[in-house]
Every structure is written in C-alpha cells, then in structure tokens.
Amino acid sequence: MVRLPLKQLLEDNPKKVLVLDGGQGTELENRGIKVANPVWSTIPFISDSFWSDESSANRKIVKGMFNDFLNAGAEILMTTTYQTSYKSVSENTPIKTLSEYNNLLTRIVDFSRVCIGEDKYLIGCIGPWGAHICCEFTGDYGPDPQSIDFYKYFKPQLDNFNKSDKLDLIGFETIPNVHELRAILSWDESILSKPFYIGLSVHEHGVLRDGTTMEEVAKVIKGLGDKINPNFSLLGINCVSFNQSPDILESLHQVLPNMALLAYPNSGEVYDTEKKIWLPNSDKLNSWDAVVKQYIGSGARIIGGCCRTSPNDIQEISTAVKKYT
Numbered sequence: 001m002v003r004l005p006l007k008q009l010l011e012d013n014p015k016k017v018l019v020l021d022g023g024q025g026t027e028l029e030n031r032g033i034k035v036a037n038p039v040w041s042t043i044p045f046i047s048d049s050f051w052s053d054e055s056s057a058n059r060k061i062v063k064g065m066f067n068d069f070l071n072a073g074a075e076i077l078m079t080t081t082y083q084t085s086y087k088s089v090s091e092n093t094p095i096k097t098l099s100e101y102n103n104l105l106t107r108i109v110d111f112s113r114v115c116i117g118e119d120k121y122l123i124g125c126i127g128p129w130g131a132h133i134c135c136e137f138t139g140d141y142g143p144d145p146q147s148i149d150f151y152k153y154f155k156p157q158l159d160n161f162n163k164s165d166k167l168d169l170i171g172f173e174t175i176p177n178v179h180e181l182r183a184i185l186s187w188d189e190s191i192l193s194k195p196f197y198i199g200l201s202v203h204e205h206g207v208l209r210d211g212t213t214m215e216e217v218a219k220v221i222k223g224l225g226d227k228i229n230p231n232f233s234l235l236g237i238n239c240v241s242f243n244q245s246p247d248i249l250e251s252l253h254q255v256l257p258n259m260a261l262l263a264y265p266n267s268g269e270v271y272d273t274e275k276k277i278w279l280p281n282s283d284k285l286n287s288w289d290a291v292v293k294q295y296i297g298s299g300a301r302i303i304g305g306c307c308r309t310s311p312n313d314i315q316e317i318s319t320a321v322k323k324y325t
C-alpha cells in the first residue's frame with residue numbers, strides 16, 4: 001500500500017495537518033467549463049467525448065486543475081462529484097439507469113485517481129440533499145424536514161463510494177440542516193463502511209444555516225455515545241465565510257475538544273444560488289497565514305479551500321501549514 005490508511009496517518013502523527021485542494025467547481029468555471037447547470041461540476045463527465053477522446057478540451061481542463069492543486073501543495077484532493085447524486089443526474093442528464101450511473105461514478109473516481117497519483121489521498125465528495133434544490137446556504141429543508149428520506153437520496157452514491165478502493169475518505173459537504181446531520185450520523189458501518197467526514201454549512205453568525213447552535217451539534221454527536229459509527233473520522237466546516245471561519249472552527253473545538261476537525265472556507269465572496277453567480281467580498285480581513293494558524297490551534301487536521309479558492313490559495317495554505325506544524 002502506497003498510502004497509510006488516512007485514520008492511521010492522523011492517529012499516528014498527532015501533529016500532521018493535511019493540505020486539501022481548493023474549490024473544484026468554481027476552479028473548473030474559471031477554466032472555461034460552464035458549471036451553472038443542475039449537476040454543476042459533474043457536467044464535463046456527462047459527454048461521451050470526455051471518455052472517448054483523450055485530447056478532449058474538458059479532459060485537459062480537469063487534469064490541469066488537479067495538477068495545479070497538486071503543485072500548490074495539496075496532499076488530499078476531492079472528486080468533482082458534489083452534485084452527482086443519482087437523483088440530480090437521472091433527472092437532468094441522459095444517464096437514467098442505476099448501472100449507467102454507477103459506470104459514471106466509477107469512471108470519475110478512476111480518472112481522478114489517475115490524475116492525482118497513488119501517493120495522494122482521494123475524497124469521494126458528496127453534496128448535501130439541499131444542493132439539488134439550491135438550499136445548502138439557507139438550510140431551509142421545507143416544512144417537514146424530519147420526514148425527508150435522506151438515505152434514499154444518498155444511497156446510490158454511497159454504495160458506489162463505499163466499494164471503491166481508489167477512495168480514502170467520503171466527504172459529506174456543506175450540510176446545512178440538523179435533520180440531515182442526524183440522519184448521516186445514524187448510519188452504521190453497513191451503510192457507511194468507509195471513513196467519512198461531515199463538513200457543516202455554517203452561517204457567519206456561527207450557527208448551522210438552519211439556526212442550530214454548535215452546542216446542539218455537539219449534543220447530537222455526544223448523544224450517540226458508543227453507537228457512533230467508528231468510520232466518522234472528522235467534523236468541520238466548509239464553504240463558510242473566510243473572515244468568520246476561524247471563530248466558527250474554534251466554537252466547534254470548544255464543544256468537541258477531542259474531535260479531529262477540518263476547515264475549508266470559501267473565498268468570502270457570496271454565492272447567489274438563484275443566479276448562480278458570486279458577489280464580491282468587499283473586505284478580506286485575514287490572510288491565509290493568520291487563518292491557518294488559528295485553525296491549527298483549534299484542532300484542524302485537514303485544511304483547504306472551498307468555492308472560489310484557487311491553486312494560489314492552496315499554495316498560501318501549504319506554506320502556512322508548514323510554518324505552524
């Protein structure tokens with residue numbers, strides 16, 4: 001095995017902090033792929049030419065993105081499968097059957113693994129239920145969130161990722177709603193058989209997008225006691241406001257001091273989910289150097305960037321991680 005199992009790497013080296021990549025979806029957009037569509041960054045993989053034509057322009061773009069994140073210092077990278085749920089794909093693309101869907105996911109994972117090589121860690125990225133109706137930044141899951149069948153929504157993607165030996169970790173990203181958090185944490189090893197993390201979508205005032213406090217989040221986790229799935233490896237925040245992210249991570253650390261954390265904020269620009277555009281961040285208060293220092297002090301073990309962060313950001317993160325570990 002070229003890579004130590006990720007959990008072992010983190011446990012055996014308590015000081016090790018892994019540098020994650022940046023916002024793949026927005027980075028693909030910067031490079032000319034139109035991601036503003038219902039399957040978002042899955043779009044380049046939907047066309048047959050991506051797979052049949054080795055010199056396809058989109059193939060070069062995706063490869064180039066991974067390359068630039070690697071050169072910037074990323075040691076753990078994600079598949080661009082944030083909006084690749086079976087529901088989103090089968091409702092919005094010509095891919096309709098479960099077997100075509102599995103073929104798509106397997107091809108994406110295999111391609112991503114080839115792009116990053118055997119020595120880097122690969123995360124199978126899974127967006128929240130809310131992503132398919134654009135509410136991961138409001139957390140508004142409708143009048144009856146407790147009756148949503150989250151497992152039905154996630155199962156096809158999970159089943160595929162669980163089986164993949166090319167993936168080291170499953171990442172549930174941008175989870176904005178406590179019912180969804182509870183659902184994911186209720187799944188045992190028969191449902192989630194690979195190490196996984198949960199990235200919370202947190203409001204700049206420090207509560208989950210649906211208003212749940214970090215104390216309540218901690219209560220959900222502590223309440224599970226030893227029933228918690230042993231594959232639950234890290235908790236953290238992603239796509240949260242850059243400026244507020246150190247305080248938010250610290251508040252999570254305060255309530256869950258023994259939990260390995262991860263943080264990958266967005267650039268601070270604000271996403272308009274209707275128009276699918278980014279509105280500028282008028283005042284960037286901190287540097288990556290300062291932010292990374294605080295994250296590490298708050299127990300972060302994986303640090304990177306989310307939407308609108310680029311290889312340049314990852315380079316700055318990587319420099320800061322080296323400085324503070």
Ligand SMILES: [Zn+2]
Binds near residue numbers: 023
């Ligand atoms: Zn993001």
